[in-house]
Amino acid sequence: MAANAGNKIRNAKLVLLGDVGTGKSSLVLRFVKGQFVEFQESTIGAAFFSQTLAVNDETVKFEIWDTAGQERYHSLAPMYYRGAAAAIVVYDITNAASFTRAKKWVQELQAQGNPNTIMALAGNKADLLEARQVPAEEAKTYAQENGLFFMETSAKAATNVNDIFHEIAKRLLQGQQAQDTQAGMVLNQRPAERMVNSSSCCS
Amino acid sequence: MDKKKAVDDIEPGPAPSRSVDKFGFIKPEQGSSPDGISKSRSIHEREREERRIRKWRKMIGVGGSDWKHYVRRNPHVVKRRIRKGIPDCLRGLVWQLLSGSRDLLLMNPGVYETLVIYETSASELEIIRDISRTFPSHIFFQKRHGPGQRSLYNVLKAYSVYDRDVGYVQGMGFLAGLLLLYMSEEDAFWLLVALLKGAVHAPMEGLYQAGLPLVQQYLCQFEKLVIEQMPKLGQHFIDEMINPSMYASQWFITVFSYSFPFHLTLRVWDVFLCEGIKVVFQVGLALLRFCHDELVKLPFEKLLHAFRNFPEEATDPDVLLPLAFTFKVSNRLVELEKEYQKKMEGSNASTSTKRSQPLKSKTFSRIGSRAFASSTNSEK
Numbered sequence: 001m002a003a004n005a006g007n008k009i010r011n012a013k014l015v016l017l018g019d020v021g022t023g024k025s026s027l028v029l030r031f032v033k034g035q036f037v038e039f040q041e042s043t044i045g046a047a048f049f050s051q052t053l054a055v056n057d058e059t060v061k062f063e064i065w066d067t068a069g070q071e072r073y074h075s076l077a078p079m080y081y082r083g084a085a086a087a088i089v090v091y092d093i094t095n096a097a098s099f100t101r102a103k104k105w106v107q108e109l110q111a112q113g114n115p116n117t118i119m120a121l122a123g124n125k126a127d128l129l130e131a132r133q134v135p136a137e138e139a140k141t142y143a144q145e146n147g148l149f150f151m152e153t154s155a156k157a158a159t160n161v162n163d164i165f166h167e168i169a170k171r172l173l174q175g176q177q178a179q180d181t182q183a184g185m186v187l188n189q190r191p192a193e194r195m196v197n198s199s200s201c202c203s
Numbered sequence: 204m205d206k207k208k209a210v211d212d213i214e215p216g217p218a219p220s221r222s223v224d225k226f227g228f229i230k231p232e233q234g235s236s237p238d239g240i241s242k243s244r245s246i247h248e249r250e251r252e253e254r255r256i257r258k259w260r261k262m263i264g265v266g267g268s269d270w271k272h273y274v275r276r277n278p279h280v281v282k283r284r285i286r287k288g289i290p291d292c293l294r295g296l297v298w299q300l301l302s303g304s305r306d307l308l309l310m311n312p313g314v315y316e317t318l319v320i321y322e323t324s325a326s327e328l329e330i331i332r333d334i335s336r337t338f339p340s341h342i343f344f345q346k347r348h349g350p351g352q353r354s355l356y357n358v359l360k361a362y363s364v365y366d367r368d369v370g371y372v373q374g375m376g377f378l379a380g381l382l383l384l385y386m387s388e389e390d391a392f393w394l395l396v397a398l399l400k401g402a403v404h405a406p407m408e409g410l411y412q413a414g415l416p417l418v419q420q421y422l423c424q425f426e427k428l429v430i431e432q433m434p435k436l437g438q439h440f441i442d443e444m445i446n447p448s449m450y451a452s453q454w455f456i457t458v459f460s461y462s463f464p465f466h467l468t469l470r471v472w473d474v475f476l477c478e479g480i481k482v483v484f485q486v487g488l489a490l491l492r493f494c495h496d497e498l499v500k501l502p503f504e505k506l507l508h509a510f511r512n513f514p515e516e517a518t519d520p521d522v523l524l525p526l527a528f529t530f531k532v533s534n535r536l537v538e539l540e541k542e543y544q545k546k547m548e549g550s551n552a553s554t555s556t557k558r559s560q561p562l563k564s565k566t567f568s569r570i571g572s573r574a575f576a577s578s579t580n581s582e583k
Contacts, residue, residue, distance in 0.1 A: 020329060020332055020333070020373070021332045021333070021336075037339070039335045039336055039339035040336060040339075041336055041337070041338075041339055041461075041462070042333050042336045042337065042373050042374075042376065043373075044373060044374045044377070044452070044453040044456055044457055044461050044462075045448065045452035045453045045456060046448075046449070046452075047511075048449065048504075048507040048508075048511075050504050063504060068373055069373075070329070070372065070373045072372045072373070072411065072413065072415070073373065073415070075413075075414050075415055075419075076415065076448060076452065079446065079448065
């Protein structure tokens with residue numbers, strides 16, 4: 001997964017959103033460190049990680065914001081999804097309520113976020129098949145209708161975790177090429193696009 | 204659900220043979236745990252520690268009987284001694300005396316039991332989901348449905364019933380968990396009440412209310428203090444688009460009890476319960492000051508990494524706390540709060556009114572360590 005020397009590195013801000021205990025932090029931990037812990041400490045506020053991923057001869061460097069899942073922390077979320085090149089909305093396949101909440105996140109991103117943000121829907125805990133409450137077909141249909149791409153993942157079994165990030169990277173680069181030929185824009189102008197100024201609390 | 208349960212019931216391996224540090228946290232496998240206090244102590248040090256404990260015992264009296272009297276007569280001595288650290292064996296008791304929770308407990312016999320046993324809370328499921336994710340590496344909280352997890356659940360549930368507006372918010376578990384390592388469930392509950400409702404210091408419930416108003420205020424005050432105290436670093440943060448909520452929100456929400464070296468957490472809490480939230484600002488500033496020359500050179504991503512990995516020297520309480528106390532911020536915090544409130548009233552008068560809710564519960568009283576609080580607040 002190491003970046004090839006000499007090629008261009010594209011920075012991409014990515015945010016994970018989803019209900020409490022769906023496994024957002026576990027997905028990141030699996031992707032960034034290849035680890036899994038059964039009892040992952042709750043995320044308070046938000047946590048930052050970064051990881052690079054090579055796709056063909058290009059490299060994407062993800063700047064990942066892992067957010068707190070509880071509704072009460074909602075007010076902090078916009079500063080993390082604003083200006084994001086990609087978002088992974090996570091639900092737990094064994095918890096129907098978390099799927100409902102995921103749909104709310106998708107709506108919010110569609111309404112408030114950047115229209116060019118690449119959105120992925122991750123049905124996590126796919127290893128717990130017998131406890132499934134959300135049929136894969138239902139999520140897949142929902143994803144298609146809303147222009148997301150969908151994967152069931154398992155941070156525990158390391159299923160589809162790298163794949164979902166890889167797919168995002170691929171799509172970012174594709175979108176990038178399309179943009180390059182049009183207007184010569186950059187994927188994520190840095191550092192100005194990282195955070196919108198209004199995220200600052202004062203001044 | 205069967206499969207899930209089966210998976211969950213398998214313990215990940217808190218085998219009793221695994222070694223724990225002095226505070227009960229399971230040591231990382233690599234062995235070299237930098238907990239800063241693992242060095243073997245000399246006889247001289249141990250004698251000094253024993254003398255210190257004797258002094259503290261005298262100050263407290265049997266079961267806390269002499270405490271208020273001593274504090275009233277010698278507030279400065281008490282404050283100085285607390286800044287040096289409360290002896291670990293007396294910590295639980297002194298925390299209760301400092302916070303005013305002792306008085307609340309005595310004035311409300313049976314209330315906690317009622318909250319735990321007879322009331323139901325809308326937050327029960329949310330609490331359960333977080334229980335095994337609070338201090339998961341501590342031996343007391345590791346065992347599924349063990350005494351640690353049960354106590355944690357009870358305290359959080361009781362609070363979510365006691366104050367239904369606040370309910371349960373992620374982060375409160377770390378406060379409750381920390382307290383439970385030093386006192387009983389009922390004592391921990393009343394200490395939580397004392398903090399959030401403001402028995403001695405300003406109420407902290409705004410940290411957890413809808414919109415997290417107090418978190419926003421503290422972050423705003425902190426951002427200004429950084430710019431004033433360390434202009435070069437403050438400017439560097441602005442240039443790199445670093446916002447304090449990216450690194451400091453958990454400092455305030457959990458009063459440094461989350462993802463922080465535990466021996467330092469305890470020393471911060473000693474001072475926090477005595478002097479109030481001010482110390483969180485001071486410790487935050489001290490961390491930045493200690494690493495200042497390094498931080499000003501780092502770009503965005505490396506800065507965020509540095510905030511999560513402060514060097515071991517920086518988290519030595521005997522280095523960090525004296526540095527923290529060099530920041531005289533009391534008056535400035537008051538001014539910045541006024542500025543902030545004025546700005547909030549101006550910008551969106553409708554949404555920011557929830558903050559300073561008056562104490563609605565009659566079970567509450569401001570007696571307790573009031574005399575002590577005013578005497579420490581008056582000196583800067």
